[in-house]
Each structure stands twice: as structure tokens, then as C-alpha cells.
Amino acid sequence: MRDTRCRVVIEHPDPEINAGRFPIKRVPGELVTVEADVFAESHDELACLLLHRRDGEAEWQEARMRPLVNDRWRGEFRVGGPGRYRYTLEAWVDSFHTWARDLVRRVEAGQDVTVDLQIGAELVASAADRAQGDDARALRDAARALTARGGERRVLSPQLAALMARHPDRCSATRYERELEVVVDRERARFSAWYEMFPRSASRVRGRHGTFADVEARLPYVAGMGFDVLYLPPIHPIGRAFRKGPNNAMRSAPDDPGSPWAIGGPEGGHKSVHPELGTLDDFRHLVKAAREHGLEIALDIAFQASPDHPYVREHPEWFRHRPDGTIQYAENPPKKYQDIYPFDFECQEWRSLWVELHSVFEFWIEQGVRAFRVDNPHTKPFAFWEWLIGEVHSRHPDVVLLSEAFTRPRVMERLARVGFNQSYTYFAWRNEAWELRQYLTELTRTEAREYMRPNLWPNTPDILTESLQAGGRAASALRLVLAATLGASYGIYGPAFELVDVRPLRPGREDYLDSEKYQVRTWDLNRPGSLRGLITKVNAIRRAHPALQQDRTLRFLRTDNERLLAYAKTGDDGADAILVVVNLDPVWKQAGWVEVPAQPSAGHPPYRVEDLLNGGRFTWRTDSWNYVELDPANTPAHVLQLSRPLVQEEADAG
């Protein structure tokens, strides 16, 4: 028998990930909006609190929840600085409120309420016993006044309601059965513009292997475009055995540099720097210089080894051995990747392997790195990542980990749940309006938005999509605007992207021709047709507008032309209304009508609209449907700031 007097049921809270097994994610200052079904038998009035606290704090903070419809309640709190928080719910039957409601009905029906006022006075007197000082005195006075002549006129006194709300009887309160967690990351986890480049191609001198110093010289260029994160592919010594030649050739010439993902050589492994790039000191200098440009360096963590990696010799127990005595190389049968040995996470010595791999993160964190792009996390066990990220974040809550998993949806989601702060997405392959709407709605309107932060990349060194290959500069421009305005986080792999180098290895393939993965390239950053100007503008707009710094308020708007994709974002508070219309056609001019959700309370049209991307101010005279026309020869999109708020959707509130 459980105590029947705890009558309130609390169930189906939202958010609650895997029955509380995983935390939701936020950044400092963000709202956590919680809903739950809260009800009791009968028709008594209830009170419900959202309890929340930062880990380590002794006391719960309390936020009152309010009923919506159908016994659904909602409350919210704002999180503070990075770290872990908890929330849960508590509810009870509010006897005073119930009594007051009923008493009003009795009085209206002209009933004798003498005894009812005595019942109320008892409730108030008990509250007085729970209170102290002035409150206790005021409650005792109120109890007396209720039973005095005309006491029924005091029932609805706001002062009494406030006093009673401060001293509720919570001894029969129901506490929700689980405490749910929030991980608060720093702002950058939610809002970031990434620029990927190969340091070995950073030299201005054709044919010379780039160095960290060359990357430093490139910093003003990258920072000038408005990026936040400069992400470098692996910077470690590169293996010799089975080294790949240019364009992924099976054989390499002696001076071919090989793939930086074939990590490890005689010069060292995951904690060493490729000598041709410079020294560890040079790297630390780069990290510092980047910071001075408002950029942070992100490293690539690829947990695999070339056959020449010191681990192979020192820790053969971490690799799988074939019956012929050789070590198992990476493969996706019938394809073989003989320049790479995967770690064997099922080996007997998995514990020492985990500890060592964790130490790789700690090593680079010590050099000042706080952002990592993790290569192929979906080929290592989830339990490993959950442990590793837990260890890293417990010491360094400011570390941001981007999951590079292009795989099945459930696997990508799970990686996000076990702790990755950002995730690559299928964005690169979503081209039509309907599929962009569907996919981004899935990312921003389902439970996934609570733990998975999309990072939208139009290209990567491995992904030169057909639409980029075919659509020329206009296609790259429109993909850039989509990525940077649909997603609070996005990234490009440059300079190939902004210089519109869209030659594939061969038709039908997504590999770049003369890919930097296998050879050193030299780029002419001033090549005509560079998208640098567009990128600079778009990043500036992103920085100026809170609406574009989060994904939760994204919603799509109707258009009468499927080549025009229209969507809106607002800031958390509904202000800063940004409306984007992108012409998905890289060749032809497209025109049509866009529906703007009218906000009757904010006044009638006409109202002002400013195009932040192309300049110019317009006046829109209709209340909902407005005309747009976009010529890819001039611009891929309108990025419009509205002079009045958009209609808020219920779902925006979170």
C-alpha cells in the first residue's frame, strides 16, 4: 500500500530522453520549457512546481507551472553557466484554492456558508502554523476574519491568496519519479560557423608544403569572412605503409604526402605533430594567434592508426590479429583500406585502450584546443563515447565535440545522446524544397532538437555533391545561404568552397579532383568569382541577429512556387523576426508569393521590410501574401528583417 494521500499523478514529462537515461542540451541563458500531464482524481485544484538545480547545489529552485488544456501543465526555467543541471516536478492538491473556488459558487447560489467559512479558516490557520513572523501573524488574522461577520467577502483577497501560496501544505505532494538532466554547453555549441582547411595547402608558394605559420598568415582571411572555428584535418605524422597517392591512387611516389587520416609514423602518433607542419610550439602559437583573431582551432580526432603508428608496435593487443599473424586492416568488403588499422574495441585490453584514447583528448586540451571534430564515431562503440565524453566534460565542460557520422538516423541520434555537442547531418543531400522542409522540421521540431545540434555543411573534403558540381557558382551561393540561415551552426570546407572548385574525381562521384586529402594544393584566394564577399555578409548578419543563432524557432512558410524556399526564425522572445527566401534554382529567375504569418496585434500593414543581404527597404502592403522575385545572376536569396514581430507558434515557446 502506497500512501493514498499523495493523490496527484505526474507523467509524460517533455522533454525526457529515453526515460531520463540521457540529458537534454542547452547553452547558458537558454530556457528549459517543461510540460507534463499533472492530474488527480476528482476535480480539485492543483499546484505544480518545476524544480531545478545546478549539480552541486543543495537546494532546488522552484518555478510555478501553469495548466494548459487537458491536464497538461507547463513551466520553464533559465539555465546558468556551463555544467550539469537537474529538473523534476512536484505537485499537490491545493486545498485552499479548491475551497475558495467552491465557496464562491456557494455564495453565488445564495447558500449558507457559515460552516464552509470555518473549514476555510482551518486551512488558513494550518498555513499560519507552517509560516513564521509577519506571514504567520497575517494568516492568523485572516483565519479569524473569515469566520467573522462578512467573512465571505475576504475569500478572494489577493493578499490572502499570495500568503497561502507562500505556505502551501506539501506533505502530500507527489514528486515525479525521476530527476532529469540538462547539460549546459558554452554558446559556441549552439551557434558557430566552421571553416575547414588543410594546413599543408596553406602556403602561398606553389608546391611548398604549408606550415602552421602559413595557417597563421591565413587567419585574417578566415576571420575576415566572419568564421568562429578554424578546423584542421589531422596534424599528426602520416604513415608510409600503403600510403595513398594523388586522387586516392593505390601507389604513391616517395614525395607524395599521403592522407592525414593515416595517422602515425616513426615521428609519433596521435600526440605528435607532423614535422613538415612545424613543431608543437608552432601549433600552440597558432592556437593563440587564432584566438586573437576571434577564431578557435578545432582538431580532427580520428581514432585509427597507420601500420607505422607507434601503438602498433607498443600495443599490438589493441588491434585484431588475423590467423596469418597480420593485423586486421580497415575494410568495407570487398574494399580494403590497408593504410589504416582500426582499434579493436572488443579486445581483452579494452580498458587500457580507452584510457589511452582519452589521454589523446587531454593532451590537445592542454595545448589549448577546446573544439574537436571526431572522425567516424559511428565505427566505435557507443559505450566508449559515453564514457570518454563524460570524462572530458567533467573536467572541461567547455569542450565542443562535433560528431562526423554520416550514417543511419538511429546511430546518429544515439551519438548525439551519448554526449556529442554537435552533429553533421544529411543537409548536403537535401536539395528540393519539400525535402529541406521535411528534414529540418525533423531536426528542429521533434524530440531530437533537445539533444542533437545540427551542423550544416554544403561540402566536406569527401562530399562534393552533384548539385554543387552541376550548379556552378550560383549553386554554391544558394547552398551557403541555406546552410548559414537554416542552421545556427554550419561549416564549409575551403578554399575549395568559396573558390567554387567543383571538379569531381570523375562523373558520378562525390570526391574532389586532385583532393587535398592526398596532395598539397596551392590556392589563389583572389581568384575571380570567389564567394568571399557573400560569406562575409552572411556571417555578419548571423552575428547581428539572435534569430539566426538558434534553431528552435525555425519554421517554414508557404510559397506558391516550389523553387522558392521560405522560412522564418525569431529570437527566443519572438522579437528579431528574420524571414529568408531562397531561390533553389541556380539557373533561372524565380518569382512567386510568400505567406507571412500576420500578427494582428502588432498593427496593420503596411510595414517595413529590410533586405539585410542585398540592401534595400520595401514596404509590404498585404497582411499575409507578399511577392518576391529572385534572379540567381544577382543573388540567391532575400534575408529580410521585419519591422514587426511574427505570429508566435505555440511550439516556439520552448
Place this chain on the structure above:
Amino acid sequence: MRDTRCRVVIEHPDPEINAGRFPIKRVPGELVTVEADVFAESHDELACLLLHRRDGEAEWQEARMRPLVNDRWRGEFRVGGPGRYRYTLEAWVDSFHTWARDLVRRVEAGQDVTVDLQIGAELVASAADRAQGDDARALRDAARALTARGGERRVLSPQLAALMARHPDRCSATRYERELEVVVDRERARFSAWYEMFPRSASRVRGRHGTFADVEARLPYVAGMGFDVLYLPPIHPIGRAFRKGPNNAMRSAPDDPGSPWAIGGPEGGHKSVHPELGTLDDFRHLVKAAREHGLEIALDIAFQASPDHPYVREHPEWFRHRPDGTIQYAENPPKKYQDIYPFDFECQEWRSLWVELHSVFEFWIEQGVRAFRVDNPHTKPFAFWEWLIGEVHSRHPDVVLLSEAFTRPRVMERLARVGFNQSYTYFAWRNEAWELRQYLTELTRTEAREYMRPNLWPNTPDILTESLQAGGRAASALRLVLAATLGASYGIYGPAFELVDVRPLRPGREDYLDSEKYQVRTWDLNRPGSLRGLITKVNAIRRAHPALQQDRTLRFLRTDNERLLAYAKTGDDGADAILVVVNLDPVWKQAGWVEVPAQPSAGHPPYRVEDLLNGGRFTWRTDSWNYVELDPANTPAHVLQLSRPLVQEEADAG
């Protein structure tokens, strides 16, 4: 660190109610279909089992699950007799299957597979170590054969696959973190036709108080219509204080019988029989006689007391006392129900109250009753019901409890989850096609179908809907067909229903005029216009057709006339296709086209259709849209049996 070698993740199983807090419900022989997301990192092949067992059995039974799409797996098992069952999931990386798949790819690519065959031989040899007897010998032979000349031709041998499947390596298997429960009730919990009648109105002699013997005389009538359950309002002594007169009058004459829900008088309380109905022996005789007619008696359990109930004197501690010393009567301010005292479930002595109320059930169970209609369960705490029903079912798994809660959706659902076997619904107030579709879809296609069994009543002593009042005999007829074919369980309150007594207390009210709740009535069962014939036919069709004995396969069909509601049900296995078209208009003939989901594999039209309700066979010549015409002067509906199966929907499979 959790062992990294348990690589498989199992999550989001369905069904799983409140994270496993509540069981799902089934009847003997029914399928439990379980789906879950099951996946590991990487691309290895997995094996997944659905484990299930009856409580008390030591060993899990195992059913193989199969992958659907997107890492979703499905499996099923059939439950046995009434009682409690458990299920959970187990999955592991299937190394042999993965190896065989890859080996085929290698062979197809013309690679040397010598070493790979050795790896496979090791896998087979380990399986031999796990096996015994013939299997062990066969596996050892197979391991040798794989490394012999031409071994690659044996990789896909079905014998080897079967042997390996019998001896998998499950030492790194993942078991789902929770065991989930199934409550198996007897068949009647799913499929039942209820007939409610007031025993005091069972006499054929005008003005004479009916007795249990009169009810016995009525059994052939009720059984003849094809009902399964005969439900009697409370049969206990009735209180005198504040006794209501006819038509709910505040005052009663000395010979007014009062409301049977004002339970308890000098003659006794919840374990006594109202003397005018007969003795406890008479009641037991009725229970037996009913059983001989294929009927079971259901009693009304109303946990409340009249001021004259012995509990009031013997256990004043179970009631709430007002400051003036009186006992708190039932009320819904400003309405007062002074003839009824509710129990105070928040009282200090709640434990003894619970025990006593439980003993009421046990008492009537001892008299042979196995079905109860529980009055207003939504005014007693959920925790009380969960405990009480658990106690009752642990001793008497064959007891069926019908929850009479007409209240908010979350409260009704929770009552079903805490253990009620059937639930009243909002059916009585759903009249239009769109609202019937919406509501029945909610009941039969959402998670609620796993634990909430709707019982559809067109009327009750308290609910004479406006549509029945206004629509005459045709309205009652169409509501009968809807209730009996939309719902595997339904009930009517008669003879008012079949005799089409639809006079309201006053216009705008749902109370019956001269309601049996407050006075003895005498019914002329042979009155012209009785729906007895229609009811008899409909119940006979229900008994003959498994399609109508469950709700999971219900689906609505499109029509081009919103006054025609069309739906189909099939048996569990997709056979026994029943298609119902109801004319929702009680006045006018309605005609239109109904879309029948075509089943191309089952042959082309024409095909035969038989109207089970009205007789007649038709030939339908088109593949999907067919014409129907219904005149309420003749019949409310077609109940059609199709000579070929309907297209199965994916969701039907459960």
C-alpha cells in the same frame, strides 16, 4: 566503464507504457507484437530475440525478431491463459552472419579468401565448443571443411547457418534494461455485450417491486438477444435519509424506493441484499441460472454510503467531519447530494478503509460474480485502485472490471492503466462521421489500445443523448449498430433502449423521464417497435465473426457522403473481412460511394459481398469504389462480409 563489448543498443520498445511502469493487456491466444530500435555502431549483422515468459516460469521463451527499416526490429509471441507475463529483448552482433556476408562479397570480387576462411573456421569451431552431441560434431566437421579446398562454397550452406543460429555467441549480448509486463484477461474482457437492467423493474405486474426471481424470468429474453453480461445496478439496502423521490425530487413519499446508489440502511450495506429484491440465496440462484443461459451477472460497485449505512455508525473515521460535527456529504458546489456520503480516502485510517472495500469485492466474488461495473472510479485515488485491482486479480485473474468514468481523457486513461479491464467512453456523444473516425482512431490506433478497452454504450440510466431523444427509433437503431460493430465490447441500458423510451426529464437534459433510478417501472417487452429483432441479429453476427470481436484492426474507409460512415474490421490473421456502412441520418435516405481497399493479390473483381444484417448477396464489379444506398425506414446499415481479404495495413499486424 561498462563493458564495451556489449555493443548493441536496444531502445524505444513499443509497446512500453510509462517506461514499463504499467502492463499492456491481452486475452488468451492474442499476439503481442513488439518493435524496438536495435543497432550497433558500424555495419555488422545483428541477431535479436524477443524473450517472454509467464510469471512463475523459470525460463524465457525466445522468438526471433526481424529487421524492418531504419534499424527497427519486430517480433511477436502469443500469450496463453489468464495471468501475468513478461517480455524483454536481447540482441548481439552476429559475427558468423557478418563474416559470411562479407566473404561472399570478397569471393565475388575475386579476392584470395584463404585467411578469411580460417577466420570463419574459428567462429564455427567456437560454436562447436558451445554445442553438444550431434551439433558439436557437425560444427567441428564444418570448421574443417571451410579451410579445405573449395571451402568458400560451404559458407552459405543452410545447414551451417541453422547450426550456427542454434549456438550463437551471446556472451556480449545486450539485454534491454527493463522487463515489460502483459496482463492476460479472459476473452470476455475483450469481447462482450452488456445489458443493464434494474431488477426492481423486472416484475410483469404493474406497480410491484421486482425481485431476483423476476430477473430470472427475464433471463431468456436477455440471453435470447445474444447478450453476454447482465449488469445490475446496486442491489443493496437503500438509505432513508434525504431519499430522493421520483424524477430526482428532493422529497420522497414513504413508499418511494429511492436511488439504489444511496447504499446502506438498517438492513446492511455493501455486503447485503435489499430485502425487497430477495435474499442472498436468491441472488446466488440468479447467478447460477444466468450462467445456464450463457449470461454472467455483473454487479455495480459504488463506493459511497447513505447516511444510514452501518459504516457511518461503525466507522465514522472513514468519513470527513465538518466543523459543525456533521459528516461531509457528496457535492459538486453548489450542488449537494445529501443522500450520499463519500469515503474520505485522505483520512488517517485509510488502510483499514482500503482493506474493507477490498473485502466487498471478495464477498461478491465468493457469491460467484466475476464482472463488476465500478461506479465513478475517478472520484477515488488512483493508488487505491491500483492496489485493490492488483489484490483482486492476483487471486482471481478472471475478474473483469469496467470503469465507469466519464471524465477528462488523462484520468480515464490512467484508470485503465492502473488495472481496469474495460472503460466507458465518450462514444455516446460522438455523432458525426468525422468525430467518430477521430475518436475511434484515437482509441484503437494510439498507445491507448494497449491498455484501454473501450466499451461503447449508446445510453445509460444517466445518458439519454439528444440524438436519441430527437431521432426516434431509427436513431436508436443506428447507434446500436455503431456501438456493436465499432466496439468489440458494447452495452445498452434496457428495456428503455430497445423499447425506444426516449422521453427526457425536460428538454435539454440527458436524464430519463420517470427514471428507474428513482422509481419502479414496469415494461411491456412486446411493445411494437422494439429493437429486439435488430439487436438479436447484430449480436448473432458479432458471435459468428472474429473480425467483430476485437478493435485493433478497425479502420475507416472513405466515402463521398459525410452522412455515410464506413469502416472495416478483419480477424487477427486478416481473414474474415467485415465492412460496415452506417447511415448516420435517422431521417433521410443517403446514398454514395465507399472506397474498399483493393487486394490485387486476391484476384480481380467481380467478387461477392453478403449483407449479414439485411440478407442479400451482391456482386461488386469495381476494384475500389462501390455504390451503397441506405434508407433509415428500412435499415440503419449494411454489415457486409467480403468474399476476399482486405488489403492489410502495416499497423494491423499488432
